[in-house]
Amino acid sequence: MVPSTTIAVVGGSLGGLTAALLLRDLGHDVTIYERSRHKLEQRGAGLGFLPDASRYLTERCGLDIDEISTRTDLIRYVNRDGSIGHERPTTYHFTSWFTVYGRLLAEFGTDRYLTGHEAVDFTVAESGARVDFADGSSVEADLLVCADGVNSIFRRSLLPDSQRRYAGYVAWRGMVPEAELSAKTRESLGDAITYAFYANSHILVYPIPSPDGSVDPGKRLINTVWYRNYREGGDFEDLMTDESGVRHDPTLPPGRARPEHVEEMRAHARARLPEAVAEAVVQAQEPFVQAVYDLEVDRMAFGRACLIGDAGFVMRPHAAAGTAKAAANAWGLAEALESATTIDEALAAWEPEQLRVGSDLVRRTQRLGYSSQVEGSWEAPTDDTLFRLRDEGP
Ligand SMILES: Cc1cc2nc3c(=O)[nH]c(=O)nc-3n(C[C@H](O)[C@H](O)[C@H](O)COP(=O)(O)OP(=O)(O)OC[C@H]3O[C@@H](n4cnc5c(N)ncnc54)[C@H](O)[C@@H]3O)c2cc1C
Numbered sequence: 001m002v003p004s005t006t007i008a009v010v011g012g013s014l015g016g017l018t019a020a021l022l023l024r025d026l027g028h029d030v031t032i033y034e035r036s037r038h039k040l041e042q043r044g045a046g047l048g049f050l051p052d053a054s055r056y057l058t059e060r061c062g063l064d065i066d067e068i069s070t071r072t073d074l075i076r077y078v079n080r081d082g083s084i085g086h087e088r089p090t091t092y093h094f095t096s097w098f099t100v101y102g103r104l105l106a107e108f109g110t111d112r113y114l115t116g117h118e119a120v121d122f123t124v125a126e127s128g129a130r131v132d133f134a135d136g137s138s139v140e141a142d143l144l145v146c147a148d149g150v151n152s153i154f155r156r157s158l159l160p161d162s163q164r165r166y167a168g169y170v171a172w173r174g175m176v177p178e179a180e181l182s183a184k185t186r187e188s189l190g191d192a193i194t195y196a197f198y199a200n201s202h203i204l205v206y207p208i209p210s211p212d213g214s215v216d217p218g219k220r221l222i223n224t225v226w227y228r229n230y231r232e233g234g235d236f237e238d239l240m241t242d243e244s245g246v247r248h249d250p251t252l253p254p255g256r257a258r259p260e261h262v263e264e265m266r267a268h269a270r271a272r273l274p275e276a277v278a279e280a281v282v283q284a285q286e287p288f289v290q291a292v293y294d295l296e297v298d299r300m301a302f303g304r305a306c307l308i309g310d311a312g313f314v315m316r317p318h319a320a321a322g323t324a325k326a327a328a329n330a331w332g333l334a335e336a337l338e339s340a341t342t343i344d345e346a347l348a349a350w351e352p353e354q355l356r357v358g359s360d361l362v363r364r365t366q367r368l369g370y371s372s373q374v375e376g377s378w379e380a381p382t383d384d385t386l387f388r389l390r391d392e393g394p
Contacts, residue, residue, distance in 0.1 A: 002337045002346055004028055008131055008141035010119045010154070011035075014097070015309025015326030016147030017104040018056050022334035023145075024108070025060065031141075032108070033117035033133065035148075045173055045288075046208035046223030047100070048320025048387045049093040052328045057103050068103060069093035070207045070215050074192035075381045082188070082274045088381045092193055092320075094223070096208045100323070119153055124303040143343050144305040145333070147326070150250055150293060152311035158302050164295040166236065167316055167366075169229045169373050171292060172265055174284025175221040178207065181283065185276040189222055196277050197379065200229050202372045203273060205280055222280045225317070226269075227292070229373055239289060250293060254286035262287060292316050292369070296362050300354050301347040306333065313358030316365035318372075320387040325361060328389060329354050360391050 004027045009020045012034030024030045047053070049069045057063045065071075071093050077086040105113065118134040122144070129144035146154035155162060178186055188194075194205040203226040209215050230236040241247045242256040257265075269281040281287075295314035300307045309326030332350050340346035368385060371378040378385065 001026070002340055002343055005142040005343065006140075007031075007143045007145060008033060008129070008139050009145040009147055010117075010131060011147035011149060011309075011311065012113055012115075013147065013149065013309075014053070014100055014104065014323045015311075015330065016145070017101070017108055018327045019145050019147060019308055019330035019333060020112075021056055021060070021104065021108055022330050023337070026334060026337060028337075031112045031114060031139070033119060033131065033139065034113065034115050035118040037116045044096050044098045044175065044211060046175065046206065046221070046225070047095055047097055047323055048206075049095040049100075050321055050324035050387060050389055052324035052331065052389055053100070053326075054093065054095075055327060055331065056107075057100070061103070061107055063103065065093055066215065068099055068209070068213075068215075069095040070209060070220055072192050072206060075195070076192040077195045077197070077380065078188075078274045078277065080196075080198065080272070080274055082276060086380045087192075090381075090386065092206070092387060094193075094206050094208050096211075096221075096223075098211065099209050099213055102213075119148065122154065122157070122305075124158075124305045126303055129304045142304060146305060146307045146311045147309050148311050150295070150310045150314050152307065154305065155297065155307055155311050158305070158307075159297055159299065162295060162297045164293040164314055166232050167292040167294055167369055167373075168232065169227050169292055169369070170236070170239065171290045171317065172224075172226040172228060172281075172287055173290060174224045174281060174287040175208070176280055176283040176285070177210070178218055178220050178222055181222065181279060185279045186218075188276045189280060190217055190220075194277065195381075196274050197372065197376075198272050199376055200373055201272075202227055202378070203277060203281070205277055224277070224281050224284060226265075226281060227369075227373060228265075236291070240291065250291040252289040254288045257287060257289060294362055294366060296359055298355070299351070300329075300358075301351045304343060306347055306350070308333070312354065313362055315358075315362045316369045318365045318368035318385075319361060319389070321361055321389040324389040325357065328357065357390060361389070364391065
């Protein structure tokens with residue numbers, strides 16, 4: 001086992017927190033540096049919750065998966081007239097970013113979770129790494145874990161040729177309390193993950209915990225994720241620009257979409273989506289937008305630094321595996337540090353499997369995106385369309 005060492009984790013979302021907890025459990029001296037000034041309370045969006053993503057909370061904290069997530073036992077595809085096109089018995093769990101973040105942060109504590117620390121520069125050497133922050137402070141550590149997401153400053157500097165590519169579509173996202181929907185809609189959307197497809201578009205609808213964590217039917221939220229194509233070089237830039245002219249990327253946060261875009265989106269929902277699905281979309285207050293990107297890397301370890309989560313690969317969301325991949329990167333790192341005697345040996349052992357899982361996922365989710373948003377060939381649930389992290393299983 002690598003002897004106790006100083007570890008800086010930059011980025012305190014789900015990937016950074018999981019890594020920090022696992023490395024601290026091994027006896028290392030771990031601090032998280034997070035750019036946001038406040039605890040990240042606003043990110044309420046729903047997540048498909050795969051076993052790797054829930055593993056720390058279930059295995060190490062002893063939580064029951066049904067306490068922290070909703071569950072559906074059916075995948076249902078509905079036609080425009082509301083009739084059922086396909087049904088497949090499959091169990092999924094869903095949660096919200098906020099539910100998982102709150103649990104992980106409670107476990108890690110706030111003493112070593114330093115908010116208001118935006119990394120702006122760094123150096124990585126054979127024996128350690130140094131990170132400089134926007135407030136003029138800096139830190140030195142034996143190991144640097146870069147968990148700073150899709151726009152990672154570390155990746156941009158270490159791998160300047162690895163550029164993210166806009167996939168040609170975004171996800172319009174919304175959440176509405178189940179209790180605010182009509183009884184008919186509640187009934188038709190509450191027990192399944194519901195998909196609806198039409199030309200060059202598809203939408204997913206599933207229940208997630210309420211903001212106070214309740215998973216009881218009737219108290220949950222209904223979460224919608226609607227993939228819509230916006231051409232780069234005009235439509236896309238216009239959508240992502242708010243009323244004060246600020247361009248957002250990759251997320252146009254709640255409350256920032258311009259009224260004309262929200263109105264167009266709601267009118268389109270009424271015109272093209274099954275009635276119950278359209279009701280959930282239209283009722284959601286403050287819908288927001290996440291742009292869809294692909295990004296592949298061919299390295300994740302650099303001297304005493306490594307990239308995890310979206311700081312490494314970014315894939316389209318169709319496998320619901322982003323947080324599971326971030327967590328799997330963290331579990332792999334902890335296992336490597338436990339088996340090896342030096343950090344260098346551990347990173348060398350860790351990297352190949354992370355690269356394999358990341359590039360398999362990018363390829364699979366590109367295929368799914370192409371078949372739904374371009375080709376129109378995704379018509380029924382198959383094994384390939386199931387949510388999962390690895391090609392060979394969950
Ligand atoms: C439409 C859509 C739907 C999705 N659905 C799912 C799903 O169903 N299931 C799922 O598992 N995943 C899903 N994902 C993917 C998932 O959201 C991401 O893969 C996951 O959040 C990545 O976690 P992360 O910790 O690596 O990065 P992030 O969550 O992006 O966190 C990065 C953190 O780093 C901080 N940071 C950034 N820059 C700096 C800096 N310079 N200094 C310090 N801190 C910094 C940020 O503030 C942030 O807290 C979806 C994504 C999209 C776009």
